[in-house]
Amino acid sequence: MEARRETDLYLPVKRLLEDLGFAVKGEVNGCDLVAVRGEELVVVELKRTFNLDLVLQGVERLRLTDAVYLAVEPPRRACGNRRWSQVKALCQRLGLGLIAVQFTGDRASASVLLDPEPRRPRTARKQRARLLAEFARRSGDRNPGGSTRRPLVTAYREDALRLAACLQRTGPAPVRLIRTETGVQRAARVLQDNHYGWFARVARGVYQLTPAGEAALRAFADVVADLSGPPETAPGPSGRNGARGR
Template identity: 40%
Template sequence: MSLKETDLYEPIKIFLEDEGYEVQAEVKHCDIAAIKEGQTLIIELKKSFNLKLVYQALERQSLTDQVFVAIPRPEKGQRDRTWKDMIRLLKRLEVGLITVALDSPLKTVDVVLEPADSMVRKNRKKQERLQAEIHNRHVAENVGGMTRRKIMTAYRERSIELCCIIEEFGKISVKELRLMGKEGKYSSILQSNVYQWFERLEKGIYGLSPLGEDALRTVDYDKVVSFYRSLYRKEKDK
């Protein structure tokens, strides 16, 4: 199935509603419009970052300072030159960035960049029409606020998955990863050990380090840890 912009909508909607926002789609040409405690937030969705998305975001700044663009989580990670250039541009334009992990069963939503207060003059009439449209479609009690989380990169998610595998089975070998169909990138994560979450018990066999045990208790990783714990508990019980 080819990727569609609508694939981004549901995970973001759930994320915003969990944060206490009243969310609607396709409001006055905005892909997503949300309100919390009188503050309007707008998100424009695209399958990839491009100039059309930038133009849309700039147009939405006449409605609110809280303008985000949303794209799928990048496959190459966030050290890629293209990614860094995109972040630099969005910062200059005072536009926020959200990514959705469409490459993961969890569909994790991350607020990568918060928008800054824009100097763009606001159109009060358009603001009022937008808010009225949202309120007239649906009324909900607004609570809480949006908070910055640790970014769940694909590499970090695979590392957490490995922690959950080791936690469930006690230890893991490269051979066992191969039998599980996870040798490739997963064995390289064990060997590079970027986060120091793993420790080599003997040749080709790894366990969790104290830092890895701490990672499984990190609040920002709760949903990811719960998902993979449940998955590998079922695997073990088979």
């Protein structure tokens, strides 16, 4: 059995709160469910699935009380579900509680997953450092927000383009010369990884440009024309000048 209407969620949530000693009534001044116990006021907004409208309703109800819950039917496989984890994290960030209403056969039950306690999540330091390092290494702003028409021009791709342009000028060349000509300190790593298939090793420590590299120089001609001078350096959290973000 699954919830067919928002009203299917009402009775399980009502029973849950009544078992906790609350008096419960539905549809009070626009609120789906209102529960009162002494001086305590709880407001619950009901939706079959978690969506933006539900979040906006919950935030609006915070003007009435700090004890606001969102009640939804969780996904069948909530454990390990990344989106469901994000839902709970969002509720925590906003100070909203979360109630799961589950249907088994002809029975329905509700349980509190989160109480509405405002919490500031700890900063993800490694991800923050990686973000700032990538920002610092990029030579310009070449990716309008929401870009999907061509691959993103990351700091790694800029370095690879510098190496490709150098090999186009010089022909097969040793890593030491390529590093000197381009100023790309991680030249050896980029050439060895050959993530884009632009480079071919012709001898120990000697590389040449592949047809794919020639095509890339044409596709990113505007970027190559603007990549004058050595790249900015910024230590990456991986210890390789940030080989991530390709």
